[in-house]
Amino acid sequence: MADINRTSGSMALPSELSEQVLTKASQESAIMRLADKVDLPGRGVTIPVIVAKPTAAWVAETEKKPVNNATPGTKLMQAFKLATIMTFSKELVRDARALYNAIVAEGPAAIAKTFDQTIIGAVQAPSASNFDTFANCTAVSIANANNGTYLGLVAANANIATAGGRMNGVAVGAQGESLLFSAVDTTGRPIFMPTANDGSIGAVLGSRIVENNGLYVAGTSPNPNVVGIAGDWTQAKYGIVNGIEFSISDQATLDLGNNTVINLWQQNMIAVLVEAEVGFRADTACFNLLTD
Numbered sequence: 001m002a003d004i005n006r007t008s009g010s011m012a013l014p015s016e017l018s019e020q021v022l023t024k025a026s027q028e029s030a031i032m033r034l035a036d037k038v039d040l041p042g043r044g045v046t047i048p049v050i051v052a053k054p055t056a057a058w059v060a061e062t063e064k065k066p067v068n069n070a071t072p073g074t075k076l077m078q079a080f081k082l083a084t085i086m087t088f089s090k091e092l093v094r095d096a097r098a099l100y101n102a103i104v105a106e107g108p109a110a111i112a113k114t115f116d117q118t119i120i121g122a123v124q125a126p127s128a129s130n131f132d133t134f135a136n137c138t139a140v141s142i143a144n145a146n147n148g149t150y151l152g153l154v155a156a157n158a159n160i161a162t163a164g165g166r167m168n169g170v171a172v173g174a175q176g177e178s179l180l181f182s183a184v185d186t187t188g189r190p191i192f193m194p195t196a197n198d199g200s201i202g203a204v205l206g207s208r209i210v211e212n213n214g215l216y217v218a219g220t221s222p223n224p225n226v227v228g229i230a231g232d233w234t235q236a237k238y239g240i241v242n243g244i245e246f247s248i249s250d251q252a253t254l255d256l257g258n259n260t261v262i263n264l265w266q267q268n269m270i271a272v273l274v275e276a277e278v279g280f281r282a283d284t285a286c287f288n289l290l291t292d
Contacts, residue, residue, distance in 0.1 A: 025244065028112035030171035030212035031119050031280070032238055033200075040239025040279050044078040044130070075281045079241045080126035083275035084110045085254065090268040103246070107274035111244070113214035116171075119280055120229055120289075122217040132282045134229050139289040141224065142179055149183030150191050153205055156230045156288040165232030165286030169208050173215035176227030176290060180204060224291040231287030241277035248272050 026032045038045065057066045086106055092099050117123040121135030138159050142152035157167045172180065180192040180202075192209070193202050200208045207230065217226035250270040254262045264271055 025108035025112045025115075025276070028108050028212065029115050030210040030215055031116050031236070032112070033210045034169040034171055034208070034233040035236035035238050035280070035282070036234065038077070038237050038239045040077060040079055040241050040277075042079060042241050042277070044076050044279070045239065046074045046076055075132075076130050077237065077239055077279040077281045078127065078130035079239070079277035079279050080131060081275055081277050082111055082114060083273065084114075086110075086272045086274065087254070087262065087264075088270050088272070090250065090270060092270075103272055103274070107244070107272070111274065111276055112212065115278060115280075116212050116214040117217075120215055120217055120226060122214070122226075130279070130281075132280055132284055134231075134282075134284060134287050134289060137229070137284055137287045137289050139224075139226070139291050141292070142176070142183070142227070142290045143224075143292050144179060144183055147184065147186055149179050150185045152290065153191070153230065156290065157205055157207075159288050160230065160232055160286055163283075163285040165235055165283070167205065167207050167230055167232060169210070169233040170204060170228060170230045170290070171210050171212065171215055172228035172290065173211065174213050175216055175225065175292060177201065177209075177211050179227065179292060180209065219291070226289050227292050228290035229287055230290055232283075235286045236280070236282035238278065238280045244274060244276045246272060246274060 026037075055066065059065055084107065086103070088099060088102065092102070114123060118125055118131075119133050121133055125131050125133050125135075140152045140156045140159065142149040153170075160167045181190075183191050185191050191204050193204070200210050202209050215228055219225045248270060250264050252264055252271060254264070254271060256262060262269065262271075
């Protein structure tokens with residue numbers, strides 16, 4: 001439980017809070033639930049990438065075996081800082097457990113939502129070179145008309161296979177989830193099977209489905225809205241440096257923009273800074289955007 005130091009205005013948070021918030025962020029983020037996590041040091045890490053898969057051939061006795069000279073490529077996963085500041089009334093500190101619960105509930109959701117929105121293209125990425133996004137991936141429509149949801153997912157599955165991947169996961173926002181719930185295949189049967197106990201919301205075409213409201217990009221005419229992403233998630237990696245870090249103050253002055261500031265001491269408030277250094281790399285050819 002948190003403990004407020006009345007003389008200095010500082011607050012000591014329990015050591016287990018960072019791990020709880022990191023776990024919660026991973027559960028909130030659809031991308032983190034599907035992608036593979038790797039250890040990410042502060043200086044970054046080089047991820048191996050298979051440029052060309054080897055091939056085999058039948059050979060007769062004494063004949064030469066085929067040689068594959070494919071050279072693995074690499075990608076640098078770089079850490080970029082993602083942060084939010086949450087403000088609370090000082091009265092909340094009287095019940096330290098309430099503050100503790102608020103941080104666990106609100107901090108991870110904010111980080112997870114922005115992380116997912118960045119990767120799907122709704123938020124500007126921190127780097128154009130060392131942080132991958134799906135903003136320019138092939139888009140397929142899963143609109144409901146004329147079995148469009150089912151046929152769109154089949155098309156995405158084919159596109160991903162052509163790129164050398166295997167569709168094994170679908171991440172959707174609330175809008176995409178609604179399309180899946182109401183969609184049927186060519187025989188009139190629902191394609192969405194909401195029966196899962198692995199933290200997902202079901203499966204479609206053999207692919208696990210996860211949901212986060214951040215997975216939505218409003219389209220501008222004539223472009224449709226983006227409601228999800230389907231792909232081969234073995235080809236996506238994320239990392240977090242040193243978990244999630246915290247800083248708490250009741251003395252700072254916060255700039256809210258538009259010439260608006262909050263003086264924490266004057267207004268009997270405290271502020272909690274939650275930040276994480278994260279990275280993301282993927283073979284974007286193995287993913288398709290889903291639109292409505």
